[in-house]
Amino acid sequence: xxxxxxxxxxxxxxxxxxxxxxxxxxxxxxxxxxxxxxxxxxxxxxxxxxxxxxxxxxxxxxxxxxxxxxxxxxxxxxxxxxxxxxxxxxxxxxxxxxxxxxxxxxxxxxxxxxxxxxxxxxxxxxxxxxxxxxxxxxxxxxxxxxxxxxxxxxxxxxxxxxxxxxxxxxxxxxxxxxxxxxxxxxxxxxxxxxxxxxxxxxxxxxxxxxxxxxxxxxxxxxxxxxxxxxxxxxxxxxxxxxxxxxxxxxxxxxxxxxxxxxxxxxxxxxxxxxxxxxxxxxxxxxxxxxxxxxxxxxxxxxxxxxxxxxxxxxxxxxxxxxxxxxxxxxxxxxxxxxxxxxxxxxxxxxxxxxxxxxxxxxxxxxxxxxxxxxxxxxxxxxxxxxxxxxxxxxxxxxxxxxxxxxxxxxxxxxxxxxxxxxxxxxxxxxxxxxxxxxxxxxxxxxxxxxxxxxxxxxxxxxxxxxxxxxxxxxxxxxxxxxxxxxxxxxxxxxxxxxxxxxxxxxxxxxxxxxxxxxxxxxxxxxxxxxxxxxxxxxxxxxxxxxxxxxxxxxxxxxxxxxxxxxxxxxxxxxxxxxxxxxxxxxxxxxxxxxxxxxxxxxxxxxxxxxxxxxxxxxxxxxxxxxxxxxxxxxxxxxxxxxxxxxxxxxxxxxxxxxxxxxxxxxxxxxxxxxxxxxxxxxxxxxxxxxxxxxxxxxxxxxxxxxxxxxxxxxxxxxxx
Numbered sequence: 001x002x003x004x005x006x007x008x009x010x011x012x013x014x015x016x017x018x019x020x021x022x023x024x025x026x027x028x029x030x031x032x033x034x035x036x037x038x039x040x041x042x043x044x045x046x047x048x049x050x051x052x053x054x055x056x057x058x059x060x061x062x063x064x065x066x067x068x069x070x071x072x073x074x075x076x077x078x079x080x081x082x083x084x085x086x087x088x089x090x091x092x093x094x095x096x097x098x099x100x101x102x103x104x105x106x107x108x109x110x111x112x113x114x115x116x117x118x119x120x121x122x123x124x125x126x127x128x129x130x131x132x133x134x135x136x137x138x139x140x141x142x143x144x145x146x147x148x149x150x151x152x153x154x155x156x157x158x159x160x161x162x163x164x165x166x167x168x169x170x171x172x173x174x175x176x177x178x179x180x181x182x183x184x185x186x187x188x189x190x191x192x193x194x195x196x197x198x199x200x201x202x203x204x205x206x207x208x209x210x211x212x213x214x215x216x217x218x219x220x221x222x223x224x225x226x227x228x229x230x231x232x233x234x235x236x237x238x239x240x241x242x243x244x245x246x247x248x249x250x251x252x253x254x255x256x257x258x259x260x261x262x263x264x265x266x267x268x269x270x271x272x273x274x275x276x277x278x279x280x281x282x283x284x285x286x287x288x289x290x291x292x293x294x295x296x297x298x299x300x301x302x303x304x305x306x307x308x309x310x311x312x313x314x315x316x317x318x319x320x321x322x323x324x325x326x327x328x329x330x331x332x333x334x335x336x337x338x339x340x341x342x343x344x345x346x347x348x349x350x351x352x353x354x355x356x357x358x359x360x361x362x363x364x365x366x367x368x369x370x371x372x373x374x375x376x377x378x379x380x381x382x383x384x385x386x387x388x389x390x391x392x393x394x395x396x397x398x399x400x401x402x403x404x405x406x407x408x409x410x411x412x413x414x415x416x417x418x419x420x421x422x423x424x425x426x427x428x429x430x431x432x433x434x435x436x437x438x439x440x441x442x443x444x445x446x447x448x449x450x451x452x453x454x455x456x457x458x459x460x461x462x463x464x465x466x467x468x469x470x471x472x473x474x475x476x477x478x479x480x481x482x483x484x485x486x487x488x489x490x491x492x493x494x495x496x497x498x499x500x501x502x503x504x505x506x507x508x509x510x511x512x513x514x515x516x517x518x519x520x521x522x523x524x525x526x527x528x529x530x531x532x533x534x535x536x537x538x539x540x541x542x543x544x545x546x547x548x549x550x551x552x553x554x555x556x557x558x559x560x561x562x563x564x565x566x567x568x569x570x571x572x573x574x575x576x577x578x579x580x581x582x583x584x585x586x587x588x589x590x591x592x593x594x595x596x597x598x599x600x601x602x603x604x605x606x607x608x609x610x611x612x613x614x615x616x617x618x619x620x621x622x623x624x625x626x627x628x629x630x631x632x633x634x635x636x637x638x639x640x641x642x643x644x645x646x647x648x649x650x651x652x653x654x655x656x657x658x659x660x661x662x663x664x665x666x667x668x669x670x671x672x673x674x675x676x677x678x679x680x681x682x683x684x685x686x687x688x689x690x691x692x693x694x695x696x697x698x699x700x701x702x703x704x705x706x707x708x709x710x711x712x713x714x715x716x717x718x719x720x
Contacts, residue, residue: 007349009079010088010342017262017288019085020357022314023254024092024107026135027117028125028692032147036117036204037093039246040078075300075312075343075359080247082255089254090342090359106299106370108138109272109383110314110359113258115250116142116174120166120201121151121659124173126631126666126694132174136181139268141190143198143253144174150203153229156660160222171199198257200249201225208241209249220244261357262288265316273316275381284317290355294318294326294376296362297383301370303415311368312343312361318376320360321353328365329373329382338364370421392424392437393626393671393695395464396444399434401457409434412454416447423447437466440628440693441675465672467713468541468581468624468698469573471495475619477588480611482603486593489562489604491611493619496584500525501542511538536587537563539570541579546586554592554599561601562587565608574613575621576713581698585612622700623710626671629696632681634689636663641684649673649680650702668696 013019025037078089092107108114114135118128135142146167152158158166175191182190192198194212201222202209210220220243228236265288269277276282284292298313320326324337341348341361354360368374373382400409413425413434424437438444441463451458476492500522503509509521515533522532530548536559537545545566549555566585573580587608592599630651632642636658642665643653651669658664669677674693681689701709714720 007342007344007351009086010077011351013086014088014358015290015355017260017357019087020090020260021087021113021254021258022090022111022261022264022357022359023113023115023258024111024140025117026114026128026131028119028122028127032117032119032204036115036145036147036246036250037076037091039204039207039209040091040250041076042207042247075361077342077344077359078251080251080255082252087251087255088358089251092359108135108140109297110299111140112261112264112268113141113143113254115145115254117145117147118170118174119151120146120148120170121155121662122633122664123170123659124177125664126629127692129177130694132177133181136178136183136186136190139183139186139264139271141186141258141264142178142192143200143257144171144192145200145202145209145250145253146170147202147204149201149225150206150229153226160226163222163226167201198253200253202244202246202249204246206237206241207246208237208244209246210244211249211253213252214244214249218243265357269316273381273383281317281375281377281380287317288356289317290319292317292356293380294320294324294356294374295380296320296360296374298368298370298372298374301368301418303419307363309366309368309418310341310348310361310363311365311372311374312359313374315354315356315358315360317356319353319355320362324376326365326374326376327378327380328367329375329380331367331369331372333367335365335367335374337362369418392422392439393466394439394441394444395435395437395466396448397433397461397464398436398448398451399459401459405456408454409451409456409458412451412456415454416450420447439695440671463675464716465626467576467578467626467701467709469575469578469616470580470582470622470624471616472620472622476586476611476615478611478614478618480607480614482599482607484593484598484603486598487603487607488589488591489587489607489611490589491608491615492586492588493612493615494584494586495619496542496544496582497525498582500544501582504538504540504542504544509538510540531586537566539567539580541570542581543570543583543585546584548586548588549590552590552592554596555590557596558590558592558599558604561599561604562590562608564601564605565612568605568609569612569616573621574616575623576710577717577719578623578713580616581624583616585615623706624698625701627668627696627699628671628674628693630667630669630691630693632665632667632689632691633662634665634685635661638685638688639663639665642681642689645677645680645684649677669693670699671695 076091078091080087080089092111116128116132118124132142152163152166171192178191179187197212200209200211214220224240228240266286269285273285277286281293281295285295294315295317296313296315298311300312302310302312304310320337320340322337322339326335326337328335339350340352340354341350341363342354342359343361348361365374373380398409400406417423417425422439426435436444436447438447444463448458448460471493472495474492474494477490479488479490481488500509509518515535518535519532523529531546534547535544536547545563570580634642639656646653646667646669649669650673651667653665653667655666656663681691
């Protein structure tokens with residue numbers, strides 16, 4: 001049983017690594033993560049047991065409570081006793097909605113294990129698959145908790161034997177994910193099973209749960225569950241919760257299967273830290289050594305109105321204490337830790353000092369952002385950048401209702417982008433508009449609600465879709481002269497293959513990587529040796545600049561100016577000045593003027609820009625739109641209605657799966673068609689359909705609407 005704890009109880013055992021567990025809760029939206037977390041908090045005395053299940057204590061924002069959804073993700077430290085031994089358990093509750101998937105990605109860096117929560121009727125859904133894949137890619141070990149078992153009795157009318165058969169299918173489906181995404185040496189070890197005690201069943205709302213060990217010890221079975229929910233006596237459910245409390249089932253699996261930090265770091269550090277593992281720092285990180293240099297990765301930033309930025313994250317080595325001088329490696333600046341705390345529910349408790357393997361919250365680091373590496377050693381190597389699954393596809397313009405509030409708006413936007421790096425804010429130089437781009441309409445709705453909560457009166461435009469521009473064929477070389485007519489640049493273009501674009505997007509190919517290593521990767525992708533070794537620039541949107549010239553004079557000193565033209569073009573393509581994606585620009589030939597005064601930036605940048613735009617215009621340029629995957633749950637009789645709604649929005653139905661009385665439909669729909677989707681879907685299905693969308697891919701805009709769309713975007717941007 002968990003027990004009420006003070007900070008002192010935790011500090012007493014926090015130095016013993018064997019008694020620490022760092023885990024997170026991940027799942028599809030609305031499968032009951034936060035409700036389950038309530039039971040764990042109640043067991044540890046953080047909230048009253050009488051409100052567990054309704055309190056949603058880790059949803060601390062007013063917005064989260066109102067919308068009944070997790071937006072931020074919350075940290076909490078619990079004290080738990082298992083088989084007469086006490087454990088400190090650092091838990092992170094993460095959001096389930098796909099728009100906040102970036103927060104899940106960052107949380108995974110801080111933890112060594114996850115409890116994957118799945119609804120018993122709906123089983124493994126798209127978002128469950130996405131977050132499980134992310135966890136396995138970060139070498140985070142999963143256990144499975146199947147929630148809402150009462151639905152099998154109440155809705156599907158299954159008896160004990162049928163329940164077991166139904167649930168074994170969900171376990172098999174989950175193990176298929178482990179088989180698909182886990183690394184070869186971990187697959188068999190990390191698959192879950194009832195006998196292995198890595199699967200638990202329960203109802204978070206009714207606060208009961210059991211795994212194999214508890215079923216053996218307490219004599220609980222699916223027959224007891226069936227009897228409790230078919231009986232007229234409401235006390236039977238309470239008796240089930242008293243006999244098999246949920247927290248014992250979940251935390252029992254965590255203690256048994258999730259590794260302590262010093263064990264996990266041996267296999268996680270080689271995956272997430274790119275430095276030399278044989279160096280002093282490398283050895284300290286692998287051993288989770290308290291005496292080594294302090295190295296911490298920031299996973300979340302919260303801005304406290306009184307205290308300023310609070311940087312929370314995983315301390316991988318060393319010991320951090322109040323007053324420590326540290327370096328922010330990505331920001332390249334020093335900082336000083338004012339105070340070290342841990343989170344207990346929604347409150348921060350000062351602890352002054354914390355050893356490696358824990359999740360500290362640091363005050364005083366005003367330049368820290370999510371993803372930053374903090375170290376006491378200046379020349380340390382930063383952790384690998386976090387790879388996000390989605391990318392911002394919807395934009396709105398924001399302005400204050402009263403011009404005098406502009407400085408307040410700028411400050412509030414700065415604060416929310418610090419807390420949420422997936423929100424992109426930029427100012428349009430020509431129109432002066434402040435543009436905010438997010439993962440989806442909901443993501444932007446939440447951001448604008450946060451601005452309003454900060455006391456700002458704001459006006460927003462209708463959401464606008466972010467498009468991309470690309471080409472279908474090769475073209476060029478096209479020659480362009482510099483404005484003074486003294487330099488000639490010849491460029492050609494061709495489409496970049498999708499696998500290379502994908503590697504750029506996830507950071508496997510990047511600007512600052514070793515060129516020999518890059519050439520090796522590109523040769524494996526079928527590039528010829530010359531092209532592979534002459535990459536001059538890589539743009540994160542998925543474009544490359546290649547130097548194909550031979551023996552040209554003055555090229556090295558001119559290259560920066562030519563790259564400026566490349567940077568300009570990839571941010572504003574020829575069709576409608578949208579970001580360019582998937583284009584390989586090849587510098588074919590360059591004829592420079594002998595006098596350096598005639599070949600400066602003002603001459604070469606426009607020349608390279610014009611030759612790139614010209615060759616793109618000859619290479620069948622097209623506009624790409626973001627397409628969202630959609631997953632709809634509805635009664636079977638509504639399948640036809642939903643299919644009709646999707647086809648009316650240029651979407652299509654890909655698959656229909658029936659689970660009992662519920663149909664689960666998978667499809668896709670262009671993001672530009674989803675602004676009124678909720679009204680249409682609610683109206684058409686009389687509110688009986690539940691759905692979620694997620695960014696799927698970029699697809700060419702159909703020819704029938706492309707011409708008008710390009711004209712509309714150009715008109716909106718004020719381009720001739």
